Amino acid sequence: MPTSKSYLISVVLIAYIVLFAGLAKADDKSATSEAVRKWQEMRFGMFIHWGPVSLKGTEIGWSRGKEVPIEEYDQLYKQFNPTKFDAEEWVLVAKDAGMKYLVITSKHHDGFCLWPSKYTDYHIGNTPFKRDVLKELSAACKKHGVQFCTYHSICDWHHPDYPMGSPGGSTEKPNHNMPRYFQYLKNQTKEIIDNYGPLGIMWFDGEWEKPWTREYGNEIYDYLKKIQPDLVINNRVSKGRHGMAGTTKEANLNAGDYDTPEQQIGGFDRQRPWETCMTICRQWAWKPNDRMKSTKECIQTLLHTVGGDGNLLFNVGPMPDGRIELRQVERLKEMGVWLNKYGDGVYATRGGPFKPGKWGASTCKDDKIYLYVMNWSSNGRLMLPGIVQKITSCRTLSGGQVSMKQSKDNIEIQLPPTNQNEIATVIELTVDGKAFDIEPVEVADPII
Numbered sequence: 001m002p003t004s005k006s007y008l009i010s011v012v013l014i015a016y017i018v019l020f021a022g023l024a025k026a027d028d029k030s031a032t033s034e035a036v037r038k039w040q041e042m043r044f045g046m047f048i049h050w051g052p053v054s055l056k057g058t059e060i061g062w063s064r065g066k067e068v069p070i071e072e073y074d075q076l077y078k079q080f081n082p083t084k085f086d087a088e089e090w091v092l093v094a095k096d097a098g099m100k101y102l103v104i105t106s107k108h109h110d111g112f113c114l115w116p117s118k119y120t121d122y123h124i125g126n127t128p129f130k131r132d133v134l135k136e137l138s139a140a141c142k143k144h145g146v147q148f149c150t151y152h153s154i155c156d157w158h159h160p161d162y163p164m165g166s167p168g169g170s171t172e173k174p175n176h177n178m179p180r181y182f183q184y185l186k187n188q189t190k191e192i193i194d195n196y197g198p199l200g201i202m203w204f205d206g207e208w209e210k211p212w213t214r215e216y217g218n219e220i221y222d223y224l225k226k227i228q229p230d231l232v233i234n235n236r237v238s239k240g241r242h243g244m245a246g247t248t249k250e251a252n253l254n255a256g257d258y259d260t261p262e263q264q265i266g267g268f269d270r271q272r273p274w275e276t277c278m279t280i281c282r283q284w285a286w287k288p289n290d291r292m293k294s295t296k297e298c299i300q301t302l303l304h305t306v307g308g309d310g311n312l313l314f315n316v317g318p319m320p321d322g323r324i325e326l327r328q329v330e331r332l333k334e335m336g337v338w339l340n341k342y343g344d345g346v347y348a349t350r351g352g353p354f355k356p357g358k359w360g361a362s363t364c365k366d367d368k369i370y371l372y373v374m375n376w377s378s379n380g381r382l383m384l385p386g387i388v389q390k391i392t393s394c395r396t397l398s399g400g401q402v403s404m405k406q407s408k409d410n411i412e413i414q415l416p417p418t419n420q421n422e423i424a425t426v427i428e429l430t431v432d433g434k435a436f437d438i439e440p441v442e443v444a445d446p447i448i
């Protein structure tokens with residue numbers, strides 16, 4: 001029987017431990033939400049898909065065992081020698097485009113590692129190139145103020161321990177060992193953070209196959225957050241993603257920090273953070289003469305995304321010699337030039353209150369609403385639904401006299417066609433309150 005004094009001491013001690021553990025956990029949560037908020041403010045990032053497969057010009061991951069026989073695919077790294085790779089050049093391309101973060105494939109479904117991992121031999125150190133791509137890129141990012149992040153595939157159709165194999169996870173390997181593969185994943189992701197961190201995002205993918213479970217997802221999520229509490233992790237760390245729409249309805253089950261629509265713009269959502277990933281051409285990895293999006297498509301995609309309160313992770317696939325294709329560099333530069341002039345409403349804003357649609361998109365910050373008008377009615381007007389707050393001023397950043405009439409039911413905006421911007425006309429409204437407090441509303445399509 002403990003004495004009442006020692007009993008009291010142990011109760012107090014236990015209470016302390018419980019309280020401390022609780023606080024530590026709460027701290028981690030706030031580190032996460034603060035990091036997510038900061039990442040959301042960046043709004044625009046560069047995705048990079050690269051590896052020995054660029055030598056073939058076929059898709060990364062999926063072409064193994066399809067367009068390229070497995071035996072040939074797995075030997076490509078022995079010829080991978082991108083001597084024109086210049087990390088600073090890539091980072092400056094991103095920066096000039098107005099991108100604030102960069103996510104590179106540390107490892108895709110094909111298993112090849114862009115850093116000299118001590119847990120496998122299938123890595124860049126064993127190519128003729130030998131240099132550590134993640135090291136050079138993370139250093140260049142740091143130097144130029146771009147946030148460095150990595151994409152890491154959970155499925156690995158090359159690694160003997162991961163149960164499924166090529167093509168596309170349709171085969172089963174003879175001597176697989178998923179628990180051991182899970183340890184490999186933990187080792188490698190820790191290695192990446194230790195060597196090149198702190199990272200902005202750990203961007204998981206390839207979670208949909210059977211061997212991956214919610215339990216594994218929860219475990220690696222908690223494990224990585226312990227190593228770096230302000231790491232942001234996407235929803236593909238867990239199960240339950242709804243196809244290419246990329247949403248996880250069961251977000252309460254610890255399904256990462258944000259949703260990931262792929263090759264499509266996410267729906268307006270201010271509750272759950274999200275990021276559309278999309279390619280500048282058609283393929284993720286480089287393909288010669290791949291069809292490239294027009295400047296207008298690129299910029300309007302960004303504006304529609306930001307207007308829905310999402311981020312855009314825009315992908316380039318560098319060539320096997322290490323350079324990003326010149327026409328892609330130029331396209332990105334055009335985005336940067338446009339953003340420099342008209343991008344006030346992009347960074348550190350929130351989507352809405354006028355939901356994106358045919359008409360265009362809107363964002364807000366403090367007492368400002370930014371309208372990005374892409375299609376006017378044929379009578380030269382834009383009709384928006386009414387808002388409770390009073391509009392105290394209205395101006396355009398692209399020149400010309402804009403006229404605005406506000407009534408209880410609607411807002412009518414007019415601008416001479418000569419002042420209408422081909423990509424998006426930017427109109428800034430000032431309201432007599434916090435623009436973010438305005439209830440988001442749908443906008444009827446313009447009458448053309």
Ligand code: H79
Pocket residue numbers: 049060061205208242243244262277284
């Ligand atoms: O890295 C890029 C692509 O290589 C990779 N994701 C982006 C970011 C990718 N891997 N596979 N896919 C894209 C397409 C896979 C589609 C499907 Fe499915 C997998 C269809 C069915 C299983 C995704 C998951 C859609 C539904 C479940």
